[in-house]
Amino acid sequence: MTARRLTLYPQSNYQFTTKDKQPEEDPTVSARMRRLESEYEVHGMRRSVDAILLFHQKGFPHLLILQISNTYFKLPGGYLNPGEDEIEGLKQRLQDRLHSPTHDTLKPGLEDWVIRECVGKWWRPDYDQKTFPWIPDYVTHPKECKKVFVVQLPSHKIFAIPTNMKMIGVPLFELYGNATRYGPQIAMVPQMLSAYDFVPKGDSKI
Amino acid sequence: MTARRLTLYPQSNYQFTTKDKQPEEDPTVSARMRRLESEYEVHGMRRSVDAILLFHQKGFPHLLILQISNTYFKLPGGYLNPGEDEIEGLKQRLQDRLHSPTHDTLKPGLEDWVIRECVGKWWRPDYDQKTFPWIPDYVTHPKECKKVFVVQLPSHKIFAIPTNMKMIGVPLFELYGNATRYGPQIAMVPQMLSAYDFVPKGDSKI
Numbered sequence: 001m002t003a004r005r006l007t008l009y010p011q012s013n014y015q016f017t018t019k020d021k022q023p024e025e026d027p028t029v030s031a032r033m034r035r036l037e038s039e040y041e042v043h044g045m046r047r048s049v050d051a052i053l054l055f056h057q058k059g060f061p062h063l064l065i066l067q068i069s070n071t072y073f074k075l076p077g078g079y080l081n082p083g084e085d086e087i088e089g090l091k092q093r094l095q096d097r098l099h100s101p102t103h104d105t106l107k108p109g110l111e112d113w114v115i116r117e118c119v120g121k122w123w124r125p126d127y128d129q130k131t132f133p134w135i136p137d138y139v140t141h142p143k144e145c146k147k148v149f150v151v152q153l154p155s156h157k158i159f160a161i162p163t164n165m166k167m168i169g170v171p172l173f174e175l176y177g178n179a180t181r182y183g184p185q186i187a188m189v190p191q192m193l194s195a196y197d198f199v200p201k202g203d204s205k206i
Numbered sequence: 207m208t209a210r211r212l213t214l215y216p217q218s219n220y221q222f223t224t225k226d227k228q229p230e231e232d233p234t235v236s237a238r239m240r241r242l243e244s245e246y247e248v249h250g251m252r253r254s255v256d257a258i259l260l261f262h263q264k265g266f267p268h269l270l271i272l273q274i275s276n277t278y279f280k281l282p283g284g285y286l287n288p289g290e291d292e293i294e295g296l297k298q299r300l301q302d303r304l305h306s307p308t309h310d311t312l313k314p315g316l317e318d319w320v321i322r323e324c325v326g327k328w329w330r331p332d333y334d335q336k337t338f339p340w341i342p343d344y345v346t347h348p349k350e351c352k353k354v355f356v357v358q359l360p361s362h363k364i365f366a367i368p369t370n371m372k373m374i375g376v377p378l379f380e381l382y383g384n385a386t387r388y389g390p391q392i393a394m395v396p397q398m399l400s401a402y403d404f405v406p407k408g409d410s411k412i
Contacts (some may be wrong), residue, residue, distance in 0.1 A: 084392050117401070
C-alpha cells in the first residue's frame with residue numbers, strides 16, 4: 001500500500017554511443033511465429049521480459065524505446081531461456097543490448113540494472129501477433145507470457161546501442177493511446193505506470 | 207517484487223438486494239464541473255477514491271460496476287473530504303453505497319472492505335471530463351486526482367444497491383478497449399490489473 005516512487009534523472013545525464021549491430025533473430029514476423037511454435041513444442045510457453053527505462057526532460061517522464069525500423073519499436077528485453085530466472089535474465093538482456101563495453105569498468109556490470117516490480121503482463125494465446133493483458137477466457141495453453149518490469153536507472157550512464165537500432169526517448173503523452181504507431185504494448189506503458197509518483201531530479205528541471 | 211495475487215470467489219457466493227435510492231449529487235455534467243470548481247477554490251485539488259471489486263464466473267474474472275443510466279457506468283467509490291484518509295474514506299464510501307443494513311450484523315461493518323494497493327491514478331487537469339493516467343506536461347494545478355484501489359472481497363457477502371442504480375458484473379474481455387461504452391477509466395481496468403495473478407476459488411469453476 002506504500003506509494004510507488006521512481007526517481008527520474010535528466011536526459012543530459014545519459015550518453016548514447018554505438019556498438020556492433022545485433023540483427024533480429026527472426027527476419028520476418030512469420031519466421032518469428034514459426035520459431036515460437038517449434039520452441040513451444042520443445043519447451044512449452046515462452047517467457048519474455050521487457051524493461052521500462054525512464055528519464056525526464058524539464059520534469060516530464062520519457063520512455064526509452066528501441067526503434068528497429070520506421071514502424072517497429074520495442075522495449076529493451078527479450079526471451080528467457082528455459083529455467084532462467086526472470087530478474088537475472090532481464091539484467092542480462094539489458095546488459096547485452098545496451099551496455100557500453102568501452103565504458104563499463106566492471107564486467108559484467110549488471111549492478112546498473114536495478115529491476116523494480118512487474119507492472120504488467122502480456123499473454124499471447126496463439127502463434128500470431130495478438131497479445132492481451134490477461135489470459136482470455138478461451139485460452140488454455142498460452143504460447144508466450146511477457147512480463148514488463150520497471151527499472152530504476154542510475155543517475156548517470158553511458159549506453160551503447162547496436163548500429164542497426166536507435167534508442168529514442170518518447171514522452172508519455174506521445175505514447176498514450178498511440179497503439180497505431182508504437183503497438184499496444186508500448187502505448188499502454190503510461191497506464192501501467194499510472195500508480196507511480198515520479199520524482200524528477202537534476203539540472204534539466206526548469 | 208513478489209507476485210500480486212488476488213483471490214476471486216464465484217458470483218454465486220454473492221447476493222444482491224436493494225436499498226433506498228442515492229441520487230447523484232450533481233444532476234448534470236456541467237453542474238458537477240461547477241461544483242468541482244467552487245470546491246477547488248476553497249479546498250484545492252479534489253481527491254477521489256474508486257474500488258476494483260472482482261468475482262469469477264467459471265474461473266474468469268468479472269468486474270463489479272455500478273450502472274447509473276443506459277450510458278453511464280462507474281466504479282464504486284467517491285470524493286474524499288478534505289483531510290480524510292484515503293483508505294478509511296474508501297471503506298466508508300463502499301459501505302455507504304453497497305452494504306446491506308438488514309444483513310450487516312456489525313456496524314459499521316467496515317471489516318469486509320479489505321483495501322489492497324493503488325493500481326492507478328487519474329488526473330483531471332481542468333473543469334471538464336478529460337482525465338489522464340499521469341499529469342500532462344502543461345498542468346501545474348490539477349483539479350482532481352482519483353486513485354483506483356484493488357479490493358479483496360470476502361468469500362461471501364450480501365450487497366444492497368440503491369434502487370436508482372444497478373450493479374453489474376462485466377467480464378474483463380468486455381471492458382478491454384471498450385472506452386466508448388464504459389468510459390476510459392473502466393475500460394482501462396484490465397490493464398491496471400495486468401500484473402495480477404487471479405486465484406479463482408469455489409464451486410462455479412468448471
